[in-house]
Amino acid sequence: MTPVEIFTLVSQMKQKKIHILPVNRVEGDLEIRIEVENNRVCDAWSAGIMYRGFENLLIGRAVLDGLVLTPRICGICSTSHLKAAAKALDMFFRVKIPDNAVRIRNITLIAEKIQNDIRHAFMLFMADFTNPAYQKHSLYDEAARRYQPLTGETTAAVVRETKRILEIIAILGGQWPHSSFMVPGGVVCVPSANDLAQCLFLIRNFRKWFESRVLGCPIERWLEVKSKADLDVWLEEAESHANAELGFYLRFAKEAGLEKIGRGCGNFISFGSLDLPNGTGVKRGTKNRQFLKPGFFHKLEPRPFDQKKITEDVSHSWFEAGEGGQHPFDGETRPYASGKESGKYSWAKAPRYDAMPAETGPLAEMVVASNPLFIDFIRQDGPSVFTRELARLIRPAYLIPLMEQWLEDTVCCHEEFYQDHRKKENGKGYGLLEAPRGALGHWVKIKDAKIQKYQIITPTAWNASPRDASGFRGPCEEAIVGTEIKDLNNPIEVDHIIRSFDPCLVCTVHAIDAR
Amino acid sequence: MSLKLLWIQCGGCGGDTWSFFNAESPNVTELFSSLDVELLWHPSISIRSPNNLKTINEDLLSGARELDVLCVEGSILRGPGGTGRYDEIFGKPKKDLVASLANRARYILAIGTCASYGGIGANTEIEATGMQFLREEKGGFLGEEFTSASGMPVINLPGCPCHCDVVVGTLIAIGSGAQLELDEYNTPVEWYGMMVHQGCTRNEYHEYRVEERKFGEKGCMFFHLGCHGPLVRGPCNKTLWNNRSSKTRVGVPCFGCTRPDFPQQYPFFQTRNIEGIPIELPEGISRAHYMAYKGMAAAAAPKRLKTRKTGI
Numbered sequence: 001m002t003p004v005e006i007f008t009l010v011s012q013m014k015q016k017k018i019h020i021l022p023v024n025r026v027e028g029d030l031e032i033r034i035e036v037e038n039n040r041v042c043d044a045w046s047a048g049i050m051y052r053g054f055e056n057l058l059i060g061r062a063v064l065d066g067l068v069l070t071p072r073i074c075g076i077c078s079t080s081h082l083k084a085a086a087k088a089l090d091m092f093f094r095v096k097i098p099d100n101a102v103r104i105r106n107i108t109l110i111a112e113k114i115q116n117d118i119r120h121a122f123m124l125f126m127a128d129f130t131n132p133a134y135q136k137h138s139l140y141d142e143a144a145r146r147y148q149p150l151t152g153e154t155t156a157a158v159v160r161e162t163k164r165i166l167e168i169i170a171i172l173g174g175q176w177p178h179s180s181f182m183v184p185g186g187v188v189c190v191p192s193a194n195d196l197a198q199c200l201f202l203i204r205n206f207r208k209w210f211e212s213r214v215l216g217c218p219i220e221r222w223l224e225v226k227s228k229a230d231l232d233v234w235l236e237e238a239e240s241h242a243n244a245e246l247g248f249y250l251r252f253a254k255e256a257g258l259e260k261i262g263r264g265c266g267n268f269i270s271f272g273s274l275d276l277p278n279g280t281g282v283k284r285g286t287k288n289r290q291f292l293k294p295g296f297f298h299k300l301e302p303r304p305f306d307q308k309k310i311t312e313d314v315s316h317s318w319f320e321a322g323e324g325g326q327h328p329f330d331g332e333t334r335p336y337a338s339g340k341e342s343g344k345y346s347w348a349k350a351p352r353y354d355a356m357p358a359e360t361g362p363l364a365e366m367v368v369a370s371n372p373l374f375i376d377f378i379r380q381d382g383p384s385v386f387t388r389e390l391a392r393l394i395r396p397a398y399l400i401p402l403m404e405q406w407l408e409d410t411v412c413c414h415e416e417f418y419q420d421h422r423k424k425e426n427g428k429g430y431g432l433l434e435a436p437r438g439a440l441g442h443w444v445k446i447k448d449a450k451i452q453k454y455q456i457i458t459p460t461a462w463n464a465s466p467r468d469a470s471g472f473r474g475p476c477e478e479a480i481v482g483t484e485i486k487d488l489n490n491p492i493e494v495d496h497i498i499r500s501f502d503p504c505l506v507c508t509v510h511a512i513d514a515r
Numbered sequence: 516m517s518l519k520l521l522w523i524q525c526g527g528c529g530g531d532t533w534s535f536f537n538a539e540s541p542n543v544t545e546l547f548s549s550l551d552v553e554l555l556w557h558p559s560i561s562i563r564s565p566n567n568l569k570t571i572n573e574d575l576l577s578g579a580r581e582l583d584v585l586c587v588e589g590s591i592l593r594g595p596g597g598t599g600r601y602d603e604i605f606g607k608p609k610k611d612l613v614a615s616l617a618n619r620a621r622y623i624l625a626i627g628t629c630a631s632y633g634g635i636g637a638n639t640e641i642e643a644t645g646m647q648f649l650r651e652e653k654g655g656f657l658g659e660e661f662t663s664a665s666g667m668p669v670i671n672l673p674g675c676p677c678h679c680d681v682v683v684g685t686l687i688a689i690g691s692g693a694q695l696e697l698d699e700y701n702t703p704v705e706w707y708g709m710m711v712h713q714g715c716t717r718n719e720y721h722e723y724r725v726e727e728r729k730f731g732e733k734g735c736m737f738f739h740l741g742c743h744g745p746l747v748r749g750p751c752n753k754t755l756w757n758n759r760s761s762k763t764r765v766g767v768p769c770f771g772c773t774r775p776d777f778p779q780q781y782p783f784f785q786t787r788n789i790e791g792i793p794i795e796l797p798e799g800i801s802r803a804h805y806m807a808y809k810g811m812a813a814a815a816a817p818k819r820l821k822t823r824k825t826g827i
Contacts, residue, residue: 020606022565022604022605023565024558024559024561024563024564025558025560025562049603049604050526050592050602051592051602051641052526052592052601052635052641053601053640053641054635056639056640057635062782062783062784062785064782064783067784068783069635069778072528072530072635072675073528074528074529074530075527075528075530075532075533076529076530076533078530123559123560127562130562149560150543150560151544151548155544156544159536159542159543159544160542163536163537163538163542163757166537166757167759169757170756170760171759171760171765173762173765173767174756174760174761174763174764174765175756175760175761176537176756176757177676178530178676179762179767180783181766181767183784185730186730186731187731188730188731188766188767189731189766190731190733191765335595335640337595337598420730
């Protein structure tokens with residue numbers, strides 16, 4: 001790694017230096033500025049440094065055009081944007097979609113999430129275990145053997161397996177990425193029994209690989225791990241557990257001290273996940289008919305969720321706006337490239353829930369869903385790089401059985417996949433869901449059959465948010481502050497913290513690509 | 516000798532990279548090893564800090580290093596007001612770095628519609644342009660006369676995203692010294708010398724003008740649902756997506772994402788038509804003959820098509 005450049009010594013105080021760290025192996029490069037005193041980070045700024053103007057180019061377009069354009073926001077979670085756009089229009093048209101369409105939307109979203117979780121964990125996050133900073137780590141050689149970019153044994157397997165699971169989206173939706181097979185009223189495809197059988201074959205094969213290579217045990221055994229103590233028992237229980245990727249992660253992370261860094265703001269938000277169809281073998285559910293409930297978690301306590309409490313603040317973002325935070329139905333996107341003037345430093349807006357920053361992603365999903373293992377971790381240790389990445393790594397264990405069940409249900413259900421609806425020219429709607437990286441929302445207003453306003457809040461906007469008018473830092477910024485950096489020329493601790501949030505800056509659309 | 520490759524992302528979504536990872540035969544790791552690719556930089560793969568990219572650029576400028584293939588993903592952002600400040604790297608406009616790299620590269624591949632023609636952000640506030648085209652117009656970022664060190668113009672590989680087989684095939688052609696025949700948009704004829712419609716499993720419906728009016732109905736989507744398959748060049752039904760299918764096969768209209776004017780300025784999911792005949796007809800066709808042909812074809816449509824008793 002080349003030396004981090006020290007751009008300017010901005011701070012007046014002695015010993016304090018500002019470092020600018022462009023970050024790769026996130027979706028879109030990100031620039032983090034940190035202020036360091038005696039090898040300790042005393043302040044941090046997360047900057048989105050690209051604007052793509054997606055929300056504005058939708059204005060004036062036809063009602064369905066968001067289904068084609070918004071998936072193009074993100075090359076790794078286009079199906080999630082498609083689903084959010086379709087859900088917003090379901091609400092606008094007031095159409096109830098057939099159960100089969102609910103299942104197909106869930107199945108394809110799950111395939112995309114699994115792909116993302118696995119690719120992020122191994123190709124983007126664990127690639128850092130091969131960093132020279134770990135030369136003295138007892139597992140360094142093995143990490144290099146597993147995770148060397150392109151050539152590592154695990155990396156090569158991940159390249160093979162993740163593209164196979166995406167075939168499910170192609171069978172049902174034509175292609176991945178960037179299809180538009182979800183429409184208000186359902187989905188356009190009418191998969192045959194053979195198509196569904198092919199999908200089942202693909203997910204069952206993936207399950208075999210995930211169980212043998214990643215977990216080292218059957219999914220059912222893993223789901224019995226419900227506390228930190230259970231996790232210790234599980235790790236010691238069998239050689240296959242310790243040697244599989246999960247076991248290796250646990251061992252490597254412990255020696256590297258990943259549980260000690262990247263605490264964050266302590267608030268979690270999840271928009272809820274996977275709408276439940278009628279007549280499903282999937283038992284668990286919540287009052288609002290989603291597999292995982294939406295929620296906000298503050299100071300270890302869950303709070304009821306209401307999307308009306310979401311606002312976006314642009315006090316530190318390169319946008320013009322009125323006073324205070326705006327709900328997305330009222331929000332505007334007026335770029336204002338003012339440079340360093342007036343403390344603005346990012347193309348990301350600052351989303352807030354009830355005026356508070358919140359972390360989102362697999363860990364937030366687990367916490368809000370009261371997953372006992374992660375609640376135990378948060379209660380005992382607080383959030384960290386370690387728990388954040390663990391949540392991502394094992395999330396497929398929860399998703400794979402769901403997909404299998406819904407595929408089996410669809411085979412047996414000879415119903416429609418699309419419900420036609422009446423034309424409508426004025427109104428509004430929103431679509432909220434859990435994308436691979438967390439809470440994603442689309443808010444659309446339609447006037448005279450044209451898009452009058454379209455606002456998008458992405459998971460990364462929550463996580464990599466800049467400060468707000470009250471001076472609250474974004475979750476990623478907050479997680480970096482206080483970190484001890486061993487080698488300022490190779491600040492691996494900061495890299496881990498940032499990547500544990502799996503930032504996707506192409507997604508942060510106003511549109512930043514904090515590149 | 517190794518093939519030195521550098522991949523840079525500009526105003527885009529990263530989808531061309533992930534589409535590239537769909538490649539099956541060979542897959543990305545096999546391709547790089549068989550072509551002996553030395554990957555100087557890729558933002559999603561490289562282990563080193565992005566500061567390394569700055570060093571690489573300096574080495575290229577001083578001649579200490581060579582660059583065989585520059586892959587550009589995403590459009591070049593020139594906004595606001597020509598400054599390029601909507602997309603920065605190292606505190607400077609990304610476009611300046613791209614220009615510098617382009618001047619040292621033997622071959623330049625514009626991967627995806629944004630890099631080829633400007634795509635999503637063309638003619639919007641971000642002032643996006645393609646590398647050597649802005650929509651249909653030659654010129655773009657580097658100018659009409661530009662050629663890379665090999666004497667070739669920027670090779671356009673459009674598609675939103677670009678199909679992985681196109682990237683793989685183009686790299687193999689460059690690596691093996693094969694001739695790449697380009698058309699008037701500087702796209703390789705091998706993949707852009709046919710209509711998206713070729714190979715679509717709904718072709719029989721098209722032939723007899725059995726139309727889909729409602730989503731999920733079997734039929735051809737060209738006449739009502741805005742499908743661009745017969746109008747636009749691309750390999751989607753020649754070399755399938757994710758080795759499985761294509762949008763048109765499952766009932767998603769082709770949105771013409773390989774075309775220089777993508778995204779179109781008129782609504783998706785509907786066909787602009789006069790008296791039921793699409794305003795836009797396949798390239799070079801005689802409107803009067805086409806109307807007569809389609810009228811007769813519809814009258815001749817077999818019952819199994821009209822009753823949708825087919826396996827698509």
